[in-house]
Amino acid sequence: MKMVNKKAQQTMGMPFGMIFAIFLIVVFIVIAFIAVKGFLNIGTCAGIGLFYDELQGAVNEAWSGQSGEFDFDVNLPSGITEVCFGNLSLGMSNPDPKYDSLEIYDIQDANIFLFPPEKACDMPWKLIEHIDVAKITVSSNPYCVPSDGKLRIKKGFYDKLVVIE
Numbered sequence: 001m002k003m004v005n006k007k008a009q010q011t012m013g014m015p016f017g018m019i020f021a022i023f024l025i026v027v028f029i030v031i032a033f034i035a036v037k038g039f040l041n042i043g044t045c046a047g048i049g050l051f052y053d054e055l056q057g058a059v060n061e062a063w064s065g066q067s068g069e070f071d072f073d074v075n076l077p078s079g080i081t082e083v084c085f086g087n088l089s090l091g092m093s094n095p096d097p098k099y100d101s102l103e104i105y106d107i108q109d110a111n112i113f114l115f116p117p118e119k120a121c122d123m124p125w126k127l128i129e130h131i132d133v134a135k136i137t138v139s140s141n142p143y144c145v146p147s148d149g150k151l152r153i154k155k156g157f158y159d160k161l162v163v164i165e
Contacts (some may be wrong), residue, residue, distance in 0.1 A: 044077040045121035047115065049107035050127045051076055055112070058153055063130040067157040071150040079119035085112055085152070085164060086142030087133045088108050093141040102142060113142060 047106035049085050051074070064095045074083060084099070086092070088106035092099060110125035111133045137143050145151060145165075152165040 004077050015055070025026045041121070045078075045123070047075070047077045048080070048121050048123050052112075053149075055151075056128055059128055059130050060162075061133070062153045062155045062162045064122070065155065067159075069152065069154040072153050073150055074145070074147050077119075080114050080116075080147045081146055082115040082144040083145040084111065084115055084142035085131070085133060085136045087137060088113075088142070090141065093137075095143075099142060099144070105163060112149075115144060130162055132159070132163050135161075159164055 048104070053071065054075075058070075062068055062070070076083070084102065086102075087148060088102060088110075092103065099115070101117055102115065105113060105117075105125045108125050110127050112128050113125045114120040152161060154165065155162045
């Protein structure tokens with residue numbers, strides 16, 4: 001019987017237990033990164049929902065008052081570039097072709113849209129009550145403002161609805 005020299009195998013090879021431990025460490029690190037990314041996505045989507053709720057609250061506050069004018073800070077996650085107001089069922093009068101992706105929402109009962117819709121966490125549109133979309137979109141339908149600015153919320157003494165600029 002021939003003797004095999006196992007000394008070289010011991011110095012160069014790794015035992016199965018060590019290989020398995022390294023494999024488990026790599027798997028746990030990958031799972032941790034996936035979990036952190038999932039929590040960050042939840043935060044982004046929650047930010048969009050909070051924006052809609054805060055805007056509705058500000059509009060309700062202006063609507064319930066006799067008259068007034070104040071600024072509303074737009075606080076949206078990165079990736080959302082514009083906030084658009086419009087009545088898409090009447091047709092779009094804004095000639096910019098980048099807004100063509102909003103046309104698919106013309107059957108929705110909505111008057112506010114986030115652009116680009118792909119970055120809006122399945123919440124690209126919403127119906128904000130008590131706003132005068134006809135006055136808002138008099139010059140451009142949809143009327144879009146940058147998402148890093150402010151919205152001017154106004155209601156005149158004789159107005160029944162709120163105007164957003």
